[in-house]
Each structure stands twice: as C-alpha cells, then as structure tokens.
Amino acid sequence: MTTMGDVARLAGVSASTVSHVLNGTRKVDAATRQRVEAAIAETGYRRNVAARSLAGGRSHTVGLSISALTNPYFGSLVHAVEQALSDAGYVLIVGDSHDAAEPERRVTDSLLDRQVDGMIVAPAAGSEHSTLPGIARTGTPLVLIDRMLDVDCDQVGPENAASAQMLTEHLLDRGHRRIAVVRGIPGISSTTERFDGYVAALASRGIAVDPTLVLEGRSSTDDAEREVRALMASANRPTALVSMNNAMTIGTLKAVQHLGLSIPDDVAFVCYDDFEWSDLFSPRLTAAGQDVQTIGATAAELLLRRIRREDGPPQRIRVPTTFHHRRSCGCA
Missing domain, CATH: 1.10.260.40 (lambda repressor-like DNA-binding domains)
Known part of the structure; x- marks a missing residue:
C-alpha cells in the first residue's frame, strides 16, 4: 500500500x-x-480518512437500519436522509433489517462496530426490547424514523392514525359501509396506528369492525394480492377497499385486475402512501401522501444536534400527510 x-x-x-x-x-x-x-x-x-477521523474522535459516518430497501417509499426516505447528512459532511452507511429482530440486531451491531457517530433506525417489531437497548448502552446518538415507539430518544414519522381515519371516512361519506382494510406487518407501530385510524372512522359512524374485512397484507405485494383476491371473489365482497401502504396497494390492484373488476365501478379504492407515478394509474389513485423529504431531513437534523452534544428533551415529531383526491374513490 x-x-x-x-x-x-x-x-x-x-x-x-x-x-x-x-x-x-x-x-x-x-x-x-x-x-x-x-x-x-x-x-x-x-x-486514510477513517484513521484520521477516529484519531479526532469522529468517524463522520452515520448508520441507518431500515427495512425493505426495494420499497419505493423506503428508497426515497434513504435518499432524503443521505442528502441532508451529505450536506453536513457525513457519509451514510445503510443496512437492511428485513423488518425482523435478528437481522436488525446484526445490522446495528455491525454499524456500531464501524464506530458510526450516530444511528437512525426504522424499528422492526420488538426493536424496543431486542435492538434499541444495545444501542443505548453504547451512548451512540439515536433517532427513530418512520415508526414511533415508547422509548426515550428523538423520533420522527408520518401522521398515521388521523390520515388512515380520514381515508376511511372519505369512503364512508360516499355511502360505503362494507369497507375492507389491507393492513401491514403485525407489531409495527405504523401498522397499529393506521389500523386504529380505520377502526376510529368506523366507530364514528356506529359501525363495528367485521373481522372478515380485515386483511393481513403484511406489507407484501404477494400477501395483499392473495388476501384481496380471495375476499373479492367471495359472494359477500366489500364495496370499498383501503390499503395501508404502497407495496400492498400494488398487490390490491393486481388482485382486482385479475378478477376482471373495475375501480371504482365495482369497488372503490383509497390508499395510504402516494406514488411518484400515481397519475399513471387508471383511474388515478386517491391517496394520503407522505412528506418523505421532510421526514428524512428532520431525522438527519435531530441526529446531528445530538452528535454536536446539543441538550434538550427527546423530540417526537409527526409530519402531516397530504390528501390527494383523485378518481379511484368514485368521486367525479
């Protein structure tokens, strides 16, 4: 050398x-x-930038543990975080947790071994017990992104419950009463919050939750397609569907197309997560769109403050979604 x-x-x-x-x-x-x-x-x-940085007490690197990097939402989130950190002179190292405790722990351990100056984590189910305590013991600055937990650190994520409630109420306002929901991975805070919003919307109209209309999409295109296809092929199918993330939206649309049904003529449809290419669907999708840029940039700024040893209580920041009113809900 x-x-x-x-x-x-x-x-x-x-x-x-x-x-x-x-x-x-x-x-x-x-x-x-x-x-x-x-x-x-x-x-x-x-x-040898690494050796020089470590000699000065900083590596100028940040670790990000996040799931499903093939999901367009998470890809955009990584880009937003990387852009903000790069502007501040930091390099981002990304690991895929696969939304499971053991891979997440391996990813975070590996990032800590690389002496990152801080960590951003989109926590998997049970992360508050399996992964986050280990990070806390090292004293490494930590920010949670996308998913909020009852832990003592900075966190930033989208508004989930109110947005899901708004989507469901929009269908209720259109006269629908049998509204099926496609929900995500069990144990993930965003899954719980969005489902709570769906339940709250039904309760506001005196409608009890029908377990047969609660579909386990598990944030998977294939699982969502299978669940929706089975329900929509049944004799007592719903008149409306609400999907709680973009991967499941793709599966839902594939299922409806496979059955030869039409949106919104045969079934109305709304979704949480907007696509950059939503306007290419026919009909165009009514959706709650997340402000990914703000979520990513805010997480980076919160972490940089902690790296700079700025004091203050942990912050929990919710970023509002934007309602995109299009044609899939059945409105003109």
Whole structure:
C-alpha cells in the first residue's frame, strides 16, 4: 500500500509538506504543490480518512437500519436522509433489517462496530426490547424514523392514525359501509396506528369492525394480492377497499385486475402512501401522501444536534400527510 512517505520521496519533499498539500493546513508554493500532486497521481495514494477521523474522535459516518430497501417509499426516505447528512459532511452507511429482530440486531451491531457517530433506525417489531437497548448502552446518538415507539430518544414519522381515519371516512361519506382494510406487518407501530385510524372512522359512524374485512397484507405485494383476491371473489365482497401502504396497494390492484373488476365501478379504492407515478394509474389513485423529504431531513437534523452534544428533551415529531383526491374513490 502506498504511504505518504512514498509520495514525499517521489516529490522530493517532506511528509509534512505532503500533508499540508492534502489538508490545506499551510500555504505551499505552486511548484512544490504541483510536484506533490503529480506524485500523488503517479502512486495512486489515498488518505486514510477513517484513521484520521477516529484519531479526532469522529468517524463522520452515520448508520441507518431500515427495512425493505426495494420499497419505493423506503428508497426515497434513504435518499432524503443521505442528502441532508451529505450536506453536513457525513457519509451514510445503510443496512437492511428485513423488518425482523435478528437481522436488525446484526445490522446495528455491525454499524456500531464501524464506530458510526450516530444511528437512525426504522424499528422492526420488538426493536424496543431486542435492538434499541444495545444501542443505548453504547451512548451512540439515536433517532427513530418512520415508526414511533415508547422509548426515550428523538423520533420522527408520518401522521398515521388521523390520515388512515380520514381515508376511511372519505369512503364512508360516499355511502360505503362494507369497507375492507389491507393492513401491514403485525407489531409495527405504523401498522397499529393506521389500523386504529380505520377502526376510529368506523366507530364514528356506529359501525363495528367485521373481522372478515380485515386483511393481513403484511406489507407484501404477494400477501395483499392473495388476501384481496380471495375476499373479492367471495359472494359477500366489500364495496370499498383501503390499503395501508404502497407495496400492498400494488398487490390490491393486481388482485382486482385479475378478477376482471373495475375501480371504482365495482369497488372503490383509497390508499395510504402516494406514488411518484400515481397519475399513471387508471383511474388515478386517491391517496394520503407522505412528506418523505421532510421526514428524512428532520431525522438527519435531530441526529446531528445530538452528535454536536446539543441538550434538550427527546423530540417526537409527526409530519402531516397530504390528501390527494383523485378518481379511484368514485368521486367525479
């Protein structure tokens, strides 16, 4: 491996001069700088940024544990976090927790082993018992993103319950009474909150929850398609559907199409999560859209404050969704 000494010998200068050229810590005359830069190019020398950072007590890296990186929502969330951290001079290291406790623990342990300056976690089910205590014991600054838990740290996520209630009430206002819900992974806070919103909407009209209309989509396109196809093929199918995330929305639409049914003529449809390409669907989808950019940027800023040792009580920030009123609900 090429060293700074190799560069210095080739350029005919001291190692400290090479260091000054690389780090801009002292003015170096143009001719000397040119020789050093030519030597760096010839030898292919690379600074050991990690060692230099750790010597100063910081790695300038942040770890992010998140699930389902193939999901467009989470991909956009990662992009928003990375953009905000990059602007502050930090590199983001991402690991996929697969929404399960053991993979999540392996991911977070690996990130901690890399001496990250802080952690952002979209917690899996049971994370408050299996993963988060280990992070807390290290004293590493921590922010939860997307999913809120009853733990003592900064958190930021979307408004779930009120948004799901609003979507369901919109269908109720259209006269629907048999409204099926496709809900996500059990034990995930966002799943619970969105289902609570659905239940609250029905209760506001004196309607009891019908267990046959509660479909376990498990945040999976395939599971949602299978569940919706079985229900919609039955004799007593619902008149409306509400899907609680974008992966399940795709599965729901595939099921309806497979059965030869039409939205909204045969079944009205609304969904939580808006797509960048929602306008390409026919009919266009009525949806509650998350402000992914704000969620990601807020999580990054909360973490940077903790890395800078700024005091203050933990913050719990809910970012409102936006109601996109289109045609799939049956409105003109």
